[in-house]
Amino acid sequence: MPESASYLQIADRVIADVRSGKLKPGDQLPSVADTRATYDVSYGTVQLAYVRLEAMRVIRRQQGKGVFVNDPALWLREP
Amino acid sequence: MPESASYLQIADRVIADVRSGKLKPGDQLPSVADTRATYDVSYGTVQLAYVRLEAMRVIRRQQGKGVFVNDPALWLREP
């Protein structure tokens, strides 16, 4: 079994950290540069994870400031 | 007013086309190569749009086959 793609692992981890309480609504995520270092991936791979999380409304990306966790009440969910 | 990013335009267009009936559940989207040509963007930009749409469950990407529209009943939605 191949393990899942890096960008999916990064995205899944953020979701898991919010669900576990390690990250809370309003919290700022580590900078993209830090996240790159943590996972040893490229900038584009981190951005791919963020585009996915943003589409799900898990995070809010704010240019020049950072990336912030949304309240799970705002997340898109299954019908 | 700045126009939105290319990958968002592509994603929004797919959603609009499904809502208008131009695309129906199960339909296959044009190939990435075709979409590239239509919008005059790179492969990566099309994939960015697809990653976003996949996160929202608007589409299903099937390696080797194509990209297909999901039934809107399956789309993630606002709480």
Added chain:
DNA sequence: CCACATTTGTCCGTATGTATC
């Protein structure tokens, strides 16, 4: 107001892998 550093945003070109037909 200006300069600068930091951080995210967008996009490109390219390479390689994997699944399907």
Added chain:
DNA sequence: AGATACATACGGACAAATGTG
């Protein structure tokens, strides 16, 4: 075997917003 199509990832470049001095 070969063609087609999507999947993932890298490196690089430049833009834009923010905050600080």
